Structure formats: structure tokens, C-alpha cells
Amino acid sequence: MSAAANAPRPTSTMHLIVRSSRIHSRGCYTTAPITEGTFIVQYTGEQITCDEANERYEDHPDTYLFGLDDGAHVIDGDGVAAFINHSCDPNCESDEIDGQVWIIAVRDIEAGEELTYDYCLYDGDDESPCSCGADRCRGTLYSDEEMEKRAKEGPGRKPD
Numbered sequence: 715m716s717a718a719a720n721a722p723r724p725t726s727t728m729h730l731i732v733r734s735s736r737i738h739s740r741g742c743y744t745t746a747p748i749t750e751g752t753f754i755v756q757y758t759g760e761q762i763t764c765d766e767a768n769e770r771y772e773d774h775p776d777t778y779l780f781g782l783d784d785g786a787h788v789i790d791g792d793g794v795a796a797f798i799n800h801s802c803d804p805n806c807e808s809d810e811i812d813g814q815v816w817i818i819a820v821r822d823i824e825a826g827e828e829l830t831y832d833y834c835l836y837d838g839d840d841e842s843p844c845s846c847g848a849d850r851c852r853g854t855l856y857s858d859e860e861m862e863k864r865a866k867e868g869p870g871r872k873p874d
């Protein structure tokens with residue numbers, strides 16, 4: 715598919731609500747059905763460098779940061795998308811298009827479902843265990859690639 719055919723068309727932001735989640739803290743739910751492929755909501759917020767984010771949130775365990783593909787910047791989330799929890803068997807995916815991050819439905823989603831996407835974390839210093847409850851939960855918010863890398867490097871790895 716070409717990039718043009720993929721142009722973001724948000725359709726259902728008005729049906730999103732934030733309430734307490736069984737996965738973690740608060741989550742984002744849809745009150746209306748969503749069709750596979752829908753650009754549900756943009757991950758909005760200030761774009762800052764990773765260094766700025768580290769300074770800003772040094773002592774905060776809960777942050778709403780989204781790492782951009784360049785590996786040097788993050789979005790400091792300020793919208794409902796920031797409340798979407800991780801799942802190892804998600805109903806959405808995140809996609810960066812021209813510097814904008816979109817949450818897109820990867821299957822049809824029923825009214826009342828909690829929206830989730832796979833965080834695929836990398837390069838963190840924390841353990842970030844997963845409690846998504848999916849049958850194929852991999853037990854961590856880190857990506858498979860990151861866990862393989864860690865296994866190879868062994869327990870002696872120092873955070874940079």
C-alpha cells in the first residue's frame with residue numbers, strides 16, 4: 715500500500731473514554747465498534763529529546779512517553795492515546811507516519827473493549843513486567859528482540 719492510501723483519517727476519537735483498567739491503572743476504552751484498519755487516535759503531545767524526558771521524569775515511575783523511530787525523541791503524551799495500555803495480544807498497533815504517531819485498529823474491536831497495543835520497549839533500565847493477561851503474554855513490556863539481546867549479553871550488562 716502506498717503512503718497516500720494510508721493517509722490518517724481519524725474517525726472515532728469521540729467514542730474513547732478513560733477509566734480504570736484491569737491491566738494497569740487507567741486505560742482507554744471505546745464505547746462504539748471500530749473497524750480493522752481505522753486510524754483511531756493520534757498520540758499527541760510535546761516532542762522532546764530523550765535527555766529532556768529523563769530530566770523531566772527522573773523521579774516519576776509513571777510516565778506517558780512514546781519513543782519515536784529516530785531513537786532520540788519522545789512524545790510527552792497529553793491526550794487519550796497516552797492512556798492506552800500495553801498488551802502482548804493487542805487490538806491496535808502504533809505507527810509513525812511523517813513524524814506523527816497513530817493508533818490503528820489491527821482487528822475489528824467491539825464496543826466496550828479496552829484498546830491496547832504492543833509497547834515493544836527497548837533500552838530501558840527497569841524490569842517492566844507485563845500483566846496483560848493474554849494467553850500468549852511474554853511477561854514483559856520489552857520487545858522479543860530486546861529480550862534476545864539481553865539474553866545474549868547476559869546478566870553483567872550495565873545500563874548506559
Ligand SMILES: [Zn+2]
Pocket residue numbers: 801802803844845846847848850851852853854
Ligand atoms: Zn503481556
